[in-house]
Amino acid sequence: MSGEGGLDALLDAIARASGLSPRDDWADQASRGLEHIAVRRGTTVEALKREPATWPSLLPELLDHLTVRETFFFRHNGHFDFLVDALHARLSADPLAGACVLSAGCATGEEPYSIAIAVHARLGANALARVRILGSDISPEAIRRARAAVYGAWAFREAPAWLSASYFRRGEGTSAEVADLVRRAVNFDVGHVVHHAATLPAASVDAVFFRNVAIYLSPSVIVDAYREFHRVLRPGGLLIVAPADPRPNTAFFADVGHDSTSIYRARAPGFEPDQPVPSSRRGRGPRSSRAGHAAVGRPTRASVRAAPARAAAPARP
Structure with a gap:
């Protein structure tokens, strides 16, 4: 098993193990990841692809190349x-x-x-x-x-x-x-x-x-x-x-x-699912402000929500 066939089989195994839905760029991202792993392990990319017994050990490292970790503080x-x-x-x-x-x-x-x-x-x-x-x-x-x-x-x-x-x-x-x-x-x-x-x-x-x-x-x-x-x-x-x-x-x-x-x-227990998961739909997004109460001396709900378009890293308290 070598070449694209080996890579395709490896990506299928990763998808099954992780539950991720393969994206169009997976092959390119996985190839780059395998190159890094091969260098660290002192082997070749082809050797990694043709040895299914080693694939479970590749999963943690390859996930960092295949997943999107786009996140930030107080998103939504x-x-x-x-x-x-x-x-x-x-x-x-x-x-x-x-x-x-x-x-x-x-x-x-x-x-x-x-x-x-x-x-x-x-x-x-x-x-x-x-x-x-x-x-x-x-x-x-x-x-x-x-x-x-x-x-x-x-x-x-x-x-x-x-x-x-x-x-x-x-x-x-x-x-x-x-x-x-x-x-x-x-x-x-x-x-x-x-x-x-x-x-x-x-x-x-x-x-x-x-x-x-x-x-x-x-x-x-x-x-x-x-x-x-x-x-x-x-x-x-x-x-x-x-x-x-x-x-x-x-x-x-x-x-x-x-x-x-x-x-x-x-909902309370006792329901049985009988509907497929609907396709994604985008909502209107959170409101920009909302009235509310807070503990004395602490940020209000409105201040928790208020966020600049771009904030610098925090200064030392």
């Missing part, structure tokens, strides 16, 4: 407002209750760290201590970078103006490192979105962020992911996707009517 700001409102209601209703938020397909960690910052900024340290935040991604390199928690200026291009003062410290050059109080609030794991969710107990999660991930997955994996998220979410728990993502099955989830058209509540 309105989603964080909606989440914090829901968490505030839950934590206020029961002083002993905790909460759990899952960021599935979290890439390099900007999303789960944004969740932690939004909770702390609006609700305070005591509330953040009661919220368990989980981040998972299939790429070991992405999770390594998430745990390192060091970001360049591009990751802050839509960050709120108040973000830098309390939540980052200056790193080398233009980089910034997430503050310890935020890092401690997030736990990261390497794993396929479906397989990782399957490790969580039923009805144990209050919200799942699954944004700009499903658009890269095969239809069958999307169905499995939404089914698993419905299982782990408490009845009424939130599924938050991106405006361009495929819609979840309405037998499992009800649209809350948010302007982004991408926030859903989990």
